[in-house]
Every structure is written in C-alpha cells, then in structure tokens.
Amino acid sequence: MFIGRHIGAERVAVGEVVFTTAVVGYPQALTDPSYKGQILAFTMPLIGNYGVSEDQMESDGIKVEGVVVFEATEPSHYKSAMSLEEWLAASNVPGLARVDTRALAQLLREHGVMMGAMGPAKPHELAKALRRSPKYEEASYVDLVSVKEPVELGDGKLCIGLVDCGVKRSIVRELLKRGVRLRIVPCRRPELAYDCDGLFVSNGPGNPKLLTFLAEEIRQYVEYRKPLMGICLGHQVVAMAMGAEIYKLKFGHRASNKPVRDLAFTGKTYITTHNHGYAVDPRGTELKVWAIQPDDGTVEGLYHESLPILTTQWHPEASPGANDTKWVFDKFVKLVERHAGH
Numbered sequence: 277m278f279i280g281r282h283i284g285a286e287r288v289a290v291g292e293v294v295f296t297t298a299v300v301g302y303p304q305a306l307t308d309p310s311y312k313g314q315i316l317a318f319t320m321p322l323i324g325n326y327g328v329s330e331d332q333m334e335s336d337g338i339k340v341e342g343v344v345v346f347e348a349t350e351p352s353h354y355k356s357a358m359s360l361e362e363w364l365a366a367s368n369v370p371g372l373a374r375v376d377t378r379a380l381a382q383l384l385r386e387h388g389v390m391m392g393a394m395g396p397a398k399p400h401e402l403a404k405a406l407r408r409s410p411k412y413e414e415a416s417y418v419d420l421v422s423v424k425e426p427v428e429l430g431d432g433k434l435c436i437g438l439v440d441c442g443v444k445r446s447i448v449r450e451l452l453k454r455g456v457r458l459r460i461v462p463c464r465r466p467e468l469a470y471d472c473d474g475l476f477v478s479n480g481p482g483n484p485k486l487l488t489f490l491a492e493e494i495r496q497y498v499e500y501r502k503p504l505m506g507i508c509l510g511h512q513v514v515a516m517a518m519g520a521e522i523y524k525l526k527f528g529h530r531a532s533n534k535p536v537r538d539l540a541f542t543g544k545t546y547i548t549t550h551n552h553g554y555a556v557d558p559r560g561t562e563l564k565v566w567a568i569q570p571d572d573g574t575v576e577g578l579y580h581e582s583l584p585i586l587t588t589q590w591h592p593e594a595s596p597g598a599n600d601t602k603w604v605f606d607k608f609v610k611l612v613e614r615h616a617g618h
C-alpha cells in the first residue's frame with residue numbers, strides 16, 4: 277500500500293501497475309492508447325513542469341486508467357493550456373502524488389507488474405474494487421481504442437492500410453509525412469485494407485494472445501505476399517500470424533532511452549522508446565531477428581527473407597524519445613513503393 281496526495285478525478289481506478297523511466301514526454305505517454313488498462317507510475321520525480329498542450333497528444337485524450345507521480349508540478353511553458361492536475365480532473369482520471377515512485381518501481385521489478393487500485397477510498401474499498409476487476413491479461417482493450425469506421429487520410433499515390441489497434445498519432449504523422457495515403461481500418465476488419473499497396477498493424481493495449489482473430493487474418497494477408505509492417509502490438513500480432521510464441525516480461529520495457537542493437541541492416545545500436553509488457557519468441561518460424569535489446573536479449577525487430585515483412589517491438593516514431601530510428605518508416609515505405617512498381 278502506498279499513501280499519497282490524491283489529485284485529479286475523485287474516483288477509484290483499477291489497472292495493471294507499470295512504471296516508465298522516461299524523463300520527459302508525460303503528455304505523450306498518458307495519451308498513448310497502448311496504456312489503456314494500466315496505471316502508470318513515473319520514476320522521474322517531477323511531472324507536469326511544462327504543462328499540457330494539444331500538439332503533445334498521441335490520441336484524443338488520456339488513455340491510462342490512473343497516474344502515480346512523486347510531485348505533480350505547476351507548469352511553466354508558453355504553450356501550456358493547463359496543469360497536470362487540471363488535466364487529470366478534466367479527463368476524469370485519478371492521480372496519486374507524493375508517492376516514492378522509485379520504491380514502487382523497485383517493488384515491481386522484484387515482484388513483477390501486478391494489478392492495483394487507487395483513489396480516494398478506504399483500503400478495503402480499494403481491495404474490493406481490485407477483486408471485482410478483470411485481470412489485465414484477460415481483458416480486451418483494443419476495441420475501446422480502435423476506429424469504428426474506416427478513415428482515409430492523405431492523398432499520395434501509394435496506399436497503406438493501417439489496422440488500428442490504438443494507433444499513436446505520431447505513427448500516422450510519420451507515414452503521412454512520406455507522402456502516402458492511409459486507410460485506417462478497425463482492428464476487427466483488416467480485410468477492408470487488403471487492396472492497399474501495403475499493410476501496417478499498429479501499437480495497442482492489452483495481451484496480444486487475445487488477438488488470435490487478428491493474427492489469423494494477417495496470416496491470410498501474408499499469402500498475398502504484399503508488404504507488411506507491425507509496431508509493438510502490431511509486431512507481436514504479425515509474429516503470432518507467422519507462428520511465433522508470446523510471453524510476458526516480468527516488468528516490461530517502458531522508457532525513452534532503451535538500447536536496440538540492429539544486427540542486420542546498419543549494425544548500429546540506437547537509443548529508442550519502448551512501451552511493452554509482452555515479447556516475442558520467433559524460434560521455429562520463418563522470421564529472422566534483425567534487432568535485439570542488448571540488456572536482456574528481447575527480440576526487438578523481425579523480418580522475412582523472402583516475404584516483405586518488417587517489424588519493430590520498440591517505437592521508431594519515438595514521441596516521446598529520440599528520433600534515431602525514424603529511418604524504419606523510410607524502409608517500409610520504400611518496400612511498399614518497390615512492390616507497387618512505383
């Protein structure tokens with residue numbers, strides 16, 4: 277039990293408690309749909325210094341269930357529209373401040389991530405809320421953050437279909453910047469984009485093992501031998517489609533300075549942004565590993581020798597984080613161009 281100062285919405289939240297060691301980028305993290313179902317603790321002790329503005333949002337609003345910080349600071353930035361506390365209150369999301377989030381991170385590192393409840397309530401009420409809530413691994417979140425109907429964006433010649441499991445705005449921006457047309461389709465209806473020149477499966481929340489319906493669809497798409505890319509949840513789903521196993525990491529990778537070693541294309545080690553609790557074991561499949569996380573050997577990138585498949589477990593769009601691996605988007609768009617004969 278951690279006791280702190282209640283901030284934000286006056287209500288109880290339940291979710292899987294995870295931590296990020298990112299130092300800046302809290303507006304992007306809080307609005308990343310991949311965090312749906314999770315309570316996010318920041319080990320960086322000062323959160324809120326530069327307030328909140330629309331251009332930092334990765335979706336239409338806060339997606340985490342609850343926020344844990346040491347100090348929720350008052351903003352000082354010319355673009356800031358409101359403080360972290362005001363934003364949480366306006367978004368109906370509870371927060372907990374004055375918590376030793378580094379001690380919380382150590383606890384999660386030792387015992388692994390776990391479900392938690394937080395809010396202005398008595399311990400037994402929180403315990404009850406926790407008991408009543410479905411477990412993170414068993415709950416399906418993608419439908420809550422996917423588009424309901426297809427959306428077309430951009431006006432390039434090349435068309436890329438984007439299967440939306442909760443895509444970050446910065447991924448959409450990176451693809452559009454490269455002059456393509458995007459057809460964003462609901463995660464349950466990927467076939468609406470099969471006639472595009474390439475297919476992209478987005479990041480997203482929850483346990484990838486619950487997405488067998490999507491992996492099955494992607495397996496069929498692979499038969500067309502058209503370009504296919506996945507980021508994070510998308511990487512996991514593409515790997516599942518090719519027969520890979522998924523396992524859960526003890527406490528995940530959530531940071532904006534994780535190393536990724538490129539073993540195949542550039543031979544360099546990059547500083548990258550991560551937000552994943554699950555990982556892929558591609559042994560026994562036709563997929564080849566092109567990138568790993570050197571600290572624990574986690575598979576971070578996959579490709580296929582004869583099919584145009586490219587994936588990353590980390591977030592090359594960064595946001596928040598270093599822009600060192602944006603070239604992965606160039607690589608995919610070139611692949612799509614080549615296959616489309618442009």
Ligand SMILES: NC(=O)CC[C@H](N)C(=O)O
Pocket residue numbers: 310478479480481482483484507508509510551552553554555
């Ligand atoms: N950012 C993501 O796409 C996260 C994928 C998945 N929910 C995981 O935790 O591993």
